Amino acid sequence: MNTGHVELARVQQERWESAYARRPQLHGAQPSAAVEWAAEVFGAAGIDDVLELGAGHGRDAFFLARQGFSVHATDFSEAALDQLRHEAQREGLDDRVTAALHDVRDPLPPADATVNAVFANVLLNMAFSPSELRSLVAEIHRVLCPGGLFVYAVWSTDDPCSRHWRQLDDGLSMHDGFVGRFFDESLVTELAEQWRLDDTAPYDEGQRRMWRVTMTKPGPES
């Protein structure tokens, strides 16, 4: 793990672990709005395999698998991944959905330019320092093939909660023990520096106001 909020990260990991252990299927069975978009974008690009980061118990991984994608799902919660593996077997999707424990503060396991698509719903707005966030996006860029796609969704600063949550250092906020970051459009643009920014869309999901972002790792011809 690189420098940054090491103690904060440890506490957050415990928090997520106990949240999943206390409440199986914490995020429900319905896919996120962002994954429905991602499936269309990835499918239109002829991609059939996806690396999902911060996959939780796998509601979006299963949606992608049912659409015919192979998904490698990672998260830093073993409890969430246990549920994901159990569900994959129960649904007969374990040939299409694999899972591995991974903290995205550490380098991503794939070799350079070996992944076609990365998806992350409500991960980038977790408790990362600005440098951890930039490193994570650089890692995603490293593992993607030229022309590879990255779709992510994050909380927006237009969400009314962004004003009520307790403010911490580095632009992070805290509520009920969970720490995260609300993104404004300039942060989306800043993180897209080495990318082609294809689409940035505001939307509402449940009580949350969100950004959905689609970026391409430029190929040699671009």
Ligand SMILES: C[S@@+](CC[C@H](N)C(=O)[O-])C[C@H]1O[C@@H](n2cnc3c(N)ncnc32)[C@H](O)[C@@H]1O
């Ligand atoms: C809001 S949940 C979203 C889960 C899933 N993407 C979904 O939409 O159902 C955020 C997820 O990110 C995971 N997470 C947070 N920080 C992480 C980190 N540093 N490395 C890997 N996973 C992390 C949590 O365990 C949790 O499963």
